[in-house]
Amino acid sequence: DAGVIQSPRHEVTEMGQEVTLRCKPISGHDYLFWYRQTMMRGLELLIYFNNNVPIDDSGMPEDRFSAKMPNASFSTLKIQPSEPRDSAVYFCASTVSSGETQYFGPGTRLLVL
Amino acid sequence: KNQVEQSPQSLIILEGKNCTLQCNYTVSPFSNLRWYKQDTGRGPVSLTIMTFSENTKSNGRYTATLDADTKQSSLHITASQLSDSASYICVVSAPNAGNMLTFGGGTRLMVKP
Numbered sequence: 001d002a003g004v005i006q007s008p009r010h011e012v013t014e015m016g017q018e019v020t021l022r023c024k025p026i027s028g029h030d031y032l033f034w035y036r037q038t039m040m041r042g043l044e045l046l047i048y049f050n051n052n053v054p055i056d057d058s059g060m061p062e063d064r065f066s067a068k069m070p071n072a073s074f075s076t077l078k079i080q081p082s083e084p085r086d087s088a089v090y091f092c093a094s095t096v097s098s099g100e101t102q103y104f105g106p107g108t109r110l111l112v113l
Numbered sequence: 114k115n116q117v118e119q120s121p122q123s124l125i126i127l128e129g130k131n132c133t134l135q136c137n138y139t140v141s142p143f144s145n146l147r148w149y150k151q152d153t154g155r156g157p158v159s160l161t162i163m164t165f166s167e168n169t170k171s172n173g174r175y176t177a178t179l180d181a182d183t184k185q186s187s188l189h190i191t192a193s194q195l196s197d198s199a200s201y202i203c204v205v206s207a208p209n210a211g212n213m214l215t216f217g218g219g220t221r222l223m224v225k226p
Contacts, residue, residue: 042218
């Protein structure tokens, strides 16, 4: 298995633009997570899905952030409009069941100018 | 508020030496504790996972210990190698919290030749 796949690996955009991050979880995993990592705040859980259904989005910073999981093999995290403070590394992770080890993707490094 | 505190924030050791990283948590009740290794520019990778009933867990040169009474965990690295240079993140989960995890800020380890 190729592991969790994220794209793009790097994204540079200007303030106000829409940004879409993509994730393909490991096949057979029922849970998918979106995290954000910064030097100041470390790793933060934004939202997670179980069987394509959003379970907890309390970590989503504000309405500018939205996430979808249209099927078991694909999820997106969208920021619209983007702001410089959104600059961070965004990780996607998946796991086979609740409480099991989460497998992280390589991350998307986002820079908003 | 559930917290996970790690120390030291950063550490430099010589190749071949041992080191111990600390993690204190206030998450209660507690389900399990994980140690992740995160290489620069990559996603975290699980090293060990321990439930509240386990005192120690090894993974090669990595040995994690857990004292659920004092809410402390340590990660001991034996005979360090240059490839051990990374951030080590302590992650605690609570029962009945689904996959909600509380992350420590990490310890950045640098192993020098």
